[in-house]
Amino acid sequence: MESRTSLTQLLETLDEANGGKTIRLQDVVETFRSRGFGPLITLPALIALLPTGAIPGVPSLCGMFITLIAVQQLCGRRSPWLPKKLRERGVSHAKLHRAVAWARPWTQRIDKLLAQRLTILQQPAAHRLVAVIVMVLALGMIPLELLPFAAALPALAITILGLGMAADDGLLLLVGLLVTLGVAICAFWLW
Template sequence: MWVRRSERSMTLYELLGKMQPRTRQDVFVFSQFWDVMEKRGFGPMLALPSFIACTPIGAIPGVPSLVGGTILLIALQILLGRRNPWLPQKVLNLECDADQLRVMVEKVKPTAVRIDRFLVPRCFFMKQPVSRSLIALCCAGCGFVMVPLELVPFMGLVPAFAVLIMAIGMTTDDGAVALVGVSISLLGFVFGAQRLAAVLA
């Protein structure tokens, strides 16, 4: 999850910049981000789909399930000990509206600058194998539950947000933030299960 590498950890502002489609680009293809970021570890790879699920794009029918499946696949690779993430070409070819994504990133960037003041490499115990496995399991669980939670309006936001927080912690090497994401995911599992049971009852 936190592979030893020469690059310094990224800031949240830098991560958002990598997510932002280029000017005059009408369609954003997932592979464009993947090609740039795949060597930076699993954090950025989990950040993009979870961020998309937290935007209005995530309200489009089918998107939560698609994002959840992508997150699940990436998280399973962490558990399997892969050094670099891999996704099938069909997932890499997925597209979304570039204008929508560009606008959302621009809106979040000012907040990201303020948040970056508090994001620092710390809580290095979170890099230990047991902690890595815990975070990967939480991400995998969030991805899995996003599929059935699509039946409950807006409930998919909870696991997506939890993954986003964990991904930010992974990307910035801030174990404290990753731990917050783990806590949100555990609470989300309980709340989501209750809501889903009520819908299916």
């Protein structure tokens, strides 16, 4: 198995790459390019999963962004493309540095759990299937925004699936698919 850069190392690379400047979303895409679509699916899903997901409009925006990324994965793009307005959006290096410092203990824990395994689930056909599932979950976040914290259920499944893609961890993808099944059962039961 090839050695992969850890999530912590990727965040630290992003933090060190643009010392003192604004970090654009395009810089994030370029830093995470080796991880494919996983990080760009995981980050907005986390935003919707955390208490920030209770802010009106946040789950819908996250769901639309995730859908944009998942459609590109479904179409077979090798790396994500973002519209120019989105590519140029950014955050100050100071804010990013604080966020990386806050996230480091969490990413170090996550890095210990992730491994390249069940590689059969890392084939292009499997990633396209995951992209379809992620799109359905992300679009489902939009109407669920009307119910407090309801969008957190699909956001949890998307977060796990995104981490599985980012780490080439087929076992985590399998766990994400099981969580998705649980979300689907909950949705069916509520209707």
